[in-house]
Amino acid sequence: xxxxxxxxxxxxxxxxxxxxxxxxxxxxxxxxxxxxxxxxxxxxxxxxxxxxxxxxxxxxxxxxxxxxxxxxxxxxxxxxxxxxxxxxxxxxxxxxxxxxxxxxxxxxxxxxxxxxxxxxxxxxxxxxxxxxxxxxxxxxxxxxxxxxxxxxxxxxxxxxxxxxxxxxxxxxxxxxxxxxxxxxxxxxxxxxxxxxxxxxxxxxxxxxxxxxxxxxxxxxxxxxxxxxxxxxxxxxxxxxxxxxxxxxxxxxxxxxxxxxxxxxxxxxxxxxxxxxxxxxxxxxxxxxxxxxxxxxxxxxxxxxxxxxxxxxxxxxxxxxxxxxxxxxxxxxxxxxxxxxxxxxxxxxxxxxxxxxxxxxxxxxxxxxxxxxxxxxxxxxxxxxxxxxxxxxxxxxxxxxxxxxxxxxxxxxxxxxxxxxxxxxxxxxxxxxxxxxxxxxxxxxxxxxxxxxxxxxxxxxxxxxxxxxxxxxxxxxxxxxxxxxxxxxxxxxxxxxxxxxxxxxxxxxxxxxxxxxxxxxxxxxxxxxxxxxxxxxxxxxxxxxxxxxxxxxxxxxxxxxxxxxxxxxxxxxxxxxxxxxxxxxxxxxxxxxxxxxxxx
RNA sequence: GGCCCCGUGGUGUAGCGGUCUAACAUGCCACCCUGUCACGGUGGAGAUCGCGGGUUCAAAUCCCGCCGGGGUCGCCA
Numbered sequence: 001x002x003x004x005x006x007x008x009x010x011x012x013x014x015x016x017x018x019x020x021x022x023x024x025x026x027x028x029x030x031x032x033x034x035x036x037x038x039x040x041x042x043x044x045x046x047x048x049x050x051x052x053x054x055x056x057x058x059x060x061x062x063x064x065x066x067x068x069x070x071x072x073x074x075x076x077x078x079x080x081x082x083x084x085x086x087x088x089x090x091x092x093x094x095x096x097x098x099x100x101x102x103x104x105x106x107x108x109x110x111x112x113x114x115x116x117x118x119x120x121x122x123x124x125x126x127x128x129x130x131x132x133x134x135x136x137x138x139x140x141x142x143x144x145x146x147x148x149x150x151x152x153x154x155x156x157x158x159x160x161x162x163x164x165x166x167x168x169x170x171x172x173x174x175x176x177x178x179x180x181x182x183x184x185x186x187x188x189x190x191x192x193x194x195x196x197x198x199x200x201x202x203x204x205x206x207x208x209x210x211x212x213x214x215x216x217x218x219x220x221x222x223x224x225x226x227x228x229x230x231x232x233x234x235x236x237x238x239x240x241x242x243x244x245x246x247x248x249x250x251x252x253x254x255x256x257x258x259x260x261x262x263x264x265x266x267x268x269x270x271x272x273x274x275x276x277x278x279x280x281x282x283x284x285x286x287x288x289x290x291x292x293x294x295x296x297x298x299x300x301x302x303x304x305x306x307x308x309x310x311x312x313x314x315x316x317x318x319x320x321x322x323x324x325x326x327x328x329x330x331x332x333x334x335x336x337x338x339x340x341x342x343x344x345x346x347x348x349x350x351x352x353x354x355x356x357x358x359x360x361x362x363x364x365x366x367x368x369x370x371x372x373x374x375x376x377x378x379x380x381x382x383x384x385x386x387x388x389x390x391x392x393x394x395x396x397x398x399x400x401x402x403x404x405x406x407x408x409x410x411x412x413x414x415x416x417x418x419x420x421x422x423x424x425x426x427x428x429x430x431x432x433x434x435x436x437x438x439x440x441x442x443x444x445x446x447x448x449x450x451x452x453x454x455x456x457x458x459x460x461x462x463x464x465x466x467x468x469x470x471x472x473x474x475x476x477x478x479x480x481x482x483x484x485x486x487x488x489x490x491x492x493x494x495x496x497x498x499x500x501x502x503x504x505x506x507x508x509x510x511x512x513x514x515x516x517x518x519x520x521x522x523x524x525x526x527x528x529x530x531x532x533x534x535x536x537x538x539x540x541x542x543x544x545x546x547x548x549x550x551x552x553x554x555x556x557x558x559x560x561x562x563x564x565x566x567x568x569x570x571x572x573x574x575x576x577x578x579x580x581x582x583x584x585x586x587x588x589x590x591x592x593x594x595x596x597x598x599x
Numbered sequence: 600g601g602c603c604c605c606g607u608g609g610u611g612u613a614g615c616g617g618u619c620u621a622a623c624a625u626g627c628c629a630c631c632c633u634g635u636c637a638c639g640g641u642g643g644a645g646a647u648c649g650c651g652g653g654u655u656c657a658a659a660u661c662c663c664g665c666c667g668g669g670g671u672c673g674c675c676a
Contacts, residue, residue, distance in 0.1 A: 033633035047636070067626085084634050092636085109627060112610050116625085116637075120610065123668055176676035196676075223675040348602070348672060461676040559669095570669065 002072050002104075008044020010091045014077040019096065021046070022072040022104065024134070025065050026115045035062040039073060039096075040115075042139065047086070047095040048073050058098045068107035068114060068134075074100040122561070126575035129566055141563045144263070145551045149216055151259050152236055159251070161212040161238070166201040168194060168218070174525060175462055175515075177221035180231070183591040194220035197544055199461060200529055202239040203501055206540040207532045214238040216547065225570050227559040228493060228549055232568075238498075239542030245484055245500055248543055249275075249440055252488060252496070260436060264554050268435040273488075277443040282411075286418020288444075291492030292437040294430035298417045301325050301405065304390045310382035312355070316407035326417045327395040328402040328424050332358040332376070345423055346406060351416035355379050357403040359392060364400040367392055374399075422492060431491065433556060438490045446470070446483035447514070455516045460485045462511055463529075464499040465541070474510055488545065495550050498543025505533040 003022040005014070023041035035050040050062035065071065075098040086092030112120040114134050125132040132138055153163065172179045172193035179193035195201070197219045205213045217237040225231065240248065253273050260269045274292070281290050284297045305313035305323035313323050328334075334342075339356050346354040358376040359367070370392070372385045380388075395403055404420050406413045425431055446466050447456045456478055458464060466474070470481040488496035502508045508530055512522045522530070548560035561567040568574050588595065 027636075027638095029635050029638050031633055031635065031638075032631065034635080035633095036635055036638085038636070049634085051633075053633090081634065084636085086636055089636080109609070113626080116610095118611055118625085121606085121668075124610085173676085177674085199676085221675060224673085226675085227670070229675070344602085345671095350672095458676055463676090571667095 003041075006043035007039050007041045007046040008091065010046050010077055010094055010096070012079070012093055015079055015094065017077050018074065018099075019077055020072065020074045021048070021096065023070070024107075024114075025067055025069045025071060027067070028062075028065055030063070035059060035065075036095075037062065037065055037071075038115075039071070044090060046091040047080075047089070048075065048098050049095050050098050050101070054097055055099055058101045061101045061103065062098070064103070066107065066109070068110055068131075069103055070105040070107070072102045072104055073098050123569065123575055126561075126567070126569060129576045133565060138562070141551070141555045141557065142565055144555055145547075145563050147263055148259065148551055148554065149547065151263060152214075152216070152255065155255050155258060156212075156214050156238070159212070161214045162210060163215055164205060164210065164213050166195070166198040166205075166215065166217070170195050170201070173200075175458070177223050180220045180222050183593055185591055188592040196221050197235060198237050199463065199544075202237060202542060203463065203529065203537075203540065204532055206239055206241045206503075207535065207537045209241075209538075211241045211538075213240075213542075217544075225568070225572060228546075228552070230548075230560060230564070230568050231572050233560070234547040236496075236545040236547055237542070238544070239540060241538040241540040243500070243539075243541055245442075245486060245541065248498060248541055249273075249486060252543060252545070253438075256438060260554070264436075266434065267554075268432070270437065273438045273440055275440045275442055278441055278445070279443070281441055282414050282418075286414040286416070286421060287492075288441055288487065289489040289492060289494040290418070290439075291422060291425060291431055292439055292489075293432055293435050293491060294425045296327055296329075296421050296424060296430070298324050298326050298414065298421065299394045301391050301394060304387055304394070305405075305407070308379075308383050308387050310379050312353075312379075313407050319409075321408050322410045322413045323405060323407040324413045324417055325391060325395055325403050325405040326421050326424070327397050328404060329397075329428065330364070330400055331402040331424075331428075332400045333361045334358070334402055342404060342420060342423070345419055346404075346416045349416040349419040350408075350412045351406045352408055353406075354416075354420075355405040355407070357383075357388060357391070357405065359388075359397060359401050359403070360399045362400065364398060367398055369399060379405075436490055436553060438488065441487040441489060442485070444483050444485045444487075445479065446481040446485075447478050449479065456514055458511075458515065459483060460497060460499055462515060463501045463508070465502045465507075466511075471507070474514060478514055484541070486543075488543070490550075491553055493549050493553065494546075495553070496543055496545035498541065500539070500541035503533055503537040503539050505530040508533060 002020065004020040007021055007023050021039055023039045026038040026040035026045055029036040033052060037048050038045045039048050050059045052059040073096060075096040077094050078097050080093060080095050110131050111128055112124060114131060117135065117137055133142065169182060169192040172181065172191065177196050179196065182192040182194065184190045184192060198215060198217050202213055215237045217235050218232055219235050220232050222231060253271065257269060257271050260267055278288060281288055286298050300322060302317055302323045306317045308314065316323055343354040356377060357379065359370055360374040367389055370389060375388050391403060397403060404417065406416050444459050446459060446464060448459050450457050460483060464483040464485050467482045467484060473481050483499060485499040487494055502511065509522060512526060548563055551563040552560050555563055557563060566574060566576055
């Protein structure tokens with residue numbers, strides 16, 4: 001090794017020792033006579049002093065040092081002269097007096113700051129990701145990710161799980177997301193698909209008798225990106241035999257509680273994780289992945305609205321819809337523009353419009369002081385003061401608050417108000433950034449009707465086991481079937497989902513038939529699963545957790561790109577490598593591929 | 600594909616019809632400086648204001664189109 005110690009580990013205990021260090025020049029301070037550099041490596045920073053009275057040649061070399069030069073220094077760890085200690089550096093009580101120095105490699109001036117946490121345009125960071133990763137924030141994120149994954153592996157190992165790798169080149173299936181395809185050279189005209197998740201493979205491992213499997217698995221989905229989604233991502237994929245759903249939920253709860261208390265001891269985390277039904281979260285939070293760090297629950301105002309003379313309300317109720325609302329505390333004096341923004345958000349989530357009711361202006365106080373001329377709303381003249389007060393009371397509002405009300409079908413109203421609730425929570429900074437509010441959402445419907453195609457589609461995936469008592473409904477009223485499916489949510493993100501699985505060929509075939517497949521199609525696409533289920537498949541279930549999202553939350557970041565070493569951008573391009581890229585005609589020919597002309 | 604936001608020296612920002620021959624900070628280069636640590640000081644180089652078109656006597660600034668980036672809806676079993 002070119003180094004005997006890490007820069008960041010030196011302290012008083014090393015006083016008097018001669019050490020060899022190697023790292024990058026974080027900063028240089030040239031006093032003419034005396035030169036200091038902050039030498040940085042993965043573990044931290046230590047000050048190196050170049051004194052011409054100690055070594056003239058070292059001092060001459062130090063004159064040439066610039067940011068990001070790679071250097072090796074040999075010298076003595078000495079106590080800093082009293083009064084010159086730097087309490088902001090962990091190594092700040094000591095410094096290294098250079099006796100020998102060697103420039104291992106110079107560096108061009110970097111295109112952005114390595115030594116400061118100033119925000120830089122993301123595409124520039126991604127183009128020079130290897131420099132971006134040198135920055136303290138990114139280095140901490142990547143190291144945090146390592147600790148998280150290591151903790152998970154150790155924990156599951158102790159729980160009797162075995163890690164098994166599954167193929168990356170598998171088979172395209174018709175369900176789910178768009179597949180990434182890989183052409184076969186050996187089998188002309190045929191394609192592998194990259195796994196969207198190892199779902200079927202892990203179920204086959206259960207049939208194989210592995211009983212407790214997990215994998216830190218890379219998954220691929222060719223869909224549009226988001227802040228929390230990119231084409232390839234990492235899941236903790238896990239499956240167990242002979243379990244009930246609570247066995248899995250409790251295991252995950254223990255894992256996450258231990259993980260957070262070990263790796264992020266300052267974070268607040270509530271246990272046991274609350275369990276909500278799907279209907280419950282949709283009605284109360286308007287989302288199947290609610291942020292539970294703040295209240296502002298959605299309330300049903302239909303009974304009050306039905307009494308009003310407001311057409312928009314009464315018409316919605318007449319059509320078996322709902323009128324519901326959400327509170328915006330202290331925002332009665334919102335401007336026209338601010339209200340328009342909220343209206344637009346509601347419309348973008350399918351609402352016909354948004355009714356706002358401002359209770360007074362900047363003043364605050366109890367509702368009792370509310371008078372008719374203090375109510376500001378397009379609906380004001382259609383509502384009695386009593387009706388406004390009744391709605392305000394239900395939403396637990398006081399003077400100076402703003403009410404957001406939407407009328408329409410139950411689903412649209414919930415989803416639009418859910419989006420507004422999330423937006424308001426963010427604007428008013430209601431969510432404590434130091435809290436991790438985990439929860440489970442259960443009792444999802446098994447199926448959902450695709451309004452465009454008229455076909456039944458799985459809410460989760462076609463292997464989810466229905467509730468036993470709902471099985472007879474399969475061919476009669478599929479919409480009423482509930483699935484043994486559960487999601488894990490945290491702070492407004494879905495960080496995982498799983499289910500108990502169907503383990504008999506008979507039931508599995510019935511589900512596929514309901515999804516619109518003919519028997520020959522089922523045998524062609526899923527025959528391997530059905531056949532496996534006929535050879536003693538144990539009851540089993542599992543879960544998959546998004547590692548990127550989890551680490552993002554633990555790191556307090558806004559996008560998963562901040563916790564992925566080499567992520568893709570919104571256009572699914574890797575800017576470090578410029579992938580995807582064209583290939584040669586020879587490569588295409590070998591793969592039996594002819595590119596289409598497109599206009 | 601729709602909607603919203605952004606694009607000004609290397610980096611981060613300001614400027615939002617004329618005083619812009621584009622400002623500030625930092626970085627970079629040169630010189631000075633022996634206890635600094637975001638060292639300090641003096642001087643210097645560095646930008647056809649993303650691209651194209653239009654409006655105007657006059658455009659970084661207003662309008663249109665395109666490109667690039669981000670967020671989001673659709674999509675994501």
